[in-house]
Amino acid sequence: KIKRFLIDIALGMTPSKVWTGIYDATGGYLVVKSNGDVLCYHVYNRNQLEDYLFNNTKLETAASSKHEFGKIYQEGGLFYFKLNLQIRFL
Numbered sequence: 001k002i003k004r005f006l007i008d009i010a011l012g013m014t015p016s017k018v019w020t021g022i023y024d025a026t027g028g029y030l031v032v033k034s035n036g037d038v039l040c041y042h043v044y045n046r047n048q049l050e051d052y053l054f055n056n057t058k059l060e061t062a063a064s065s066k067h068e069f070g071k072i073y074q075e076g077g078l079f080y081f082k083l084n085l086q087i088r089f090l
């Protein structure tokens with residue numbers, strides 16, 4: 001499920017709108033590494049892209065005090081809490 005999540009984010013999912021499952025990138029994905037190497041993953045090689053993202057990213061959380069992440073709040077009689085997750089390349 002983490003690999004699917006990383007693919008969805010890489011190909012179009014954003015926090016500003018509800019995710020419909022429709023990708024913005026339809027041909028492939030380019031990755032430029034810090035040493036200047038360019039990697040190209042075609043949509044047909046989805047498993048390779050999933051593996052690359054899974055092995056070369058990490059999940060982090062930012063400071064909980066900023067924007068009150070992690071705090072429970074009530075809205076319309078229901079309880080919620082804000083999550084903050086950052087995905088970074090290694």
